[in-house]
Amino acid sequence: MGKPTGFMEIKREKGKERDPLKRLGDWKEYAAPLSDEALSRQGARCMDCGTPFCHMGMDINAFTSGCPIYNLIPEWNDLVYKGRWKEALERLMKTNNFPEFTGRVCPAPCEGSCTLAISDPAVSIKNIERAIIDKGFENGWITPRIPEKRTGKKIAVIGSGPAGLASADQLNQAGHSVTVYERADRAGGLLTYGIPNMKLDKEVVERRVRLLTQEGIDFITNTEVGKDITAEELKEQYDAVILCTGAQKQRDLVLEGREAKGVHFAMDYLTTSTKSLLDSNFKDGQFIDAEGKDVIVIGGGDTGADCVATALRQKCRSVVQFGKHPQLPAERTADNMWPEYPHVFNLEYAYEEAQAKFGDDPREYSIQTKKIVADEQGNLKELHTVQMEKVKGENGQYIFTEIPGTEKVWPAQLVFIAIGFEGPEHPVLSAFGVETKNRRVDAAYGNYKTNVEGVFAAGDARRGQSLIVWAIHEGREVAKQVDSHLMGATVLP
The missing domain is CATH 3.50.50.60 (FAD/NAD(P)-binding domain)
Incomplete structure (x- = not known):
């Protein structure tokens, strides 16, 4: 904990935004970062509370409270307060594959459950998170992580939204060879075509996809499963398949x-x-x-x-x-x-x-x-x-x-x-022969296995329309299950 009385002395500062009328003249991001000094002050507001509810990650009355990927929020808040940005980045990346996405478009349920929010405005968690990862890219601290060994196992991920990208990232780091299939002409899924540029600049998405490619993940776009490649071909070519197609059927x-x-x-x-x-x-x-x-x-x-x-x-x-x-x-x-x-x-x-x-x-x-x-x-x-x-x-x-x-x-x-959305589109699910329940893929939370051997499902396709942080959570968790399925045990966090 940096400043024991910080939350008593320092007020919450709203994140900077470009002038509303001026930004209507372009498609650039509307949000702008706070200064390092301001972010240090905001980090000092973190209370080091005995039980940090900000990263409890659970649903209460059908809405998410706390961070589903269990970000180590008090730790990197303290490090930002002390100006130790690189260490803050290391702590952030332990739990979140893509802070540049969540720091821009997540509704920040972590702030809603911040202990300080009982009586005062919450700690500016989302702004701090975005600043940490942006500084990491600006300073060249984010570099390709090339796995030292390959297992010889091949995995196909269907869908390149946050769940698909997270599972691919984790499994690639475990040494497996991962190929991501995307029916659109660009990778990113909802991140690319479902969220406007003024909330999430597409260069931010493309930058991450380029990095994942440098790390060894193959992306095949303009390819629709069931049309351009069959489910049977995928099952024959790969040791496991993960369905991360999202919940794209609109109500x-x-x-x-x-x-x-x-x-x-x-x-x-x-x-x-x-x-x-x-x-x-x-x-x-x-x-x-x-x-x-x-x-x-x-x-x-x-x-x-x-x-x-x-x-x-x-x-x-x-x-x-x-x-x-x-x-x-x-x-x-x-x-x-x-x-x-x-x-x-x-x-x-x-x-x-x-x-x-x-x-x-x-x-x-x-x-x-x-x-x-x-x-x-x-x-x-x-x-x-x-x-x-x-x-x-x-x-x-x-x-x-x-x-x-x-x-x-x-x-x-x-x-x-x-x-809203009713659930995933069914042609891909039918092609694999996976069973559905309540219009979603029937795969239990925790093991993510479908009724088809070697075929898993995660993210909105399994969960239904939800938050990016839940998609990342499920992408990370299904990766552990697939790793264990292929290797007998998992090395993934």
Whole structure:
């Protein structure tokens, strides 16, 4: 512990962000690092509490509390406070394969369960984590780790998202030969095409993929299992296969007018936007363009927020985001006690930008879309909605009821559906013959084995839609199981 009274003397400093209006003119990351001096002060706020709940990593009431990869947070906070950055990096890398990803896009459940957060603002864990890994790359401390010996065992990883990359990284370090298959034209999965550039610059992803390649991992892109290569071929060529295909089947709206031209899935919008940006800086026209249009996003989560931010950069005429739940409170309520994840109101980057551009927060709460209306040519024209009231029923469960007289018509030429994901897409699973349960791969947490010998599953494909830190956790854990399966024991941490 660096400064015993640091948490009493030093206030939390918010991470720096570029001016909202200025950053709307480009696709660069909106967040900017704090100075080393400021980060040292923030590290000093860590309390060295007897039981550091920040890295407990568990679900409470269906939400994650603490860090699922069990980052040694108090240790590297103290090292940053003391200016021992390289040692902080060493401690960080013991548990996290990709801090440059989590330090940018993780919702930081570690901060929600920080002991200091019982009565004060939490330690700035996420900002410190990002600063450590960025400094590691800037100073050349991150170099290829080439395994000294190879085991002769070959492993195929299907999917190059965070779970696939983490499992590949771990197994490669154990000396196995790993090949990662990705159906898209670039590796990274959700990290590349599901998260906009302004949250996670794609050079950050590409830098990590280049490093993994230098360390001996093979990446085969533009290859879809079941189409370009069969499951049988993979099982014949490799000693083990890990399915890390993610939960990419998007949940749809069953609604009158859904077929109108101009209604799209959110991920289709985000994917085509990022691909066109990377391929041609939007010169190819191969994207859904919101310029000059009234945009409505249905769904109140992070994916919906990313759609808002993307539409703003495309110079939409207006943008609104619909959410079915009421606005969150400013502070924790009695049924959302620490160390649960804090369900409190905040102004995410996209909403801050919309407020700066149009003068209002773009979110509409407790609202339900009743129907979608198209014009005579089938083009989207408007949405009809009604306000909802969330009430507790006789059985204690909350239900939503319509409020009479609150009907409203919204002009719209683009609608993006961002109401979550049902689970993995099934063609790949069917190709391998793996069984599913609740629309996910049926592989028990802890051993990750499917019903097919030598075929494992991890990440969102097994768990369902979740956080990047859970994907990394499962990638690391399935790697241990595969290593043990092939070698009789595991050498992996």
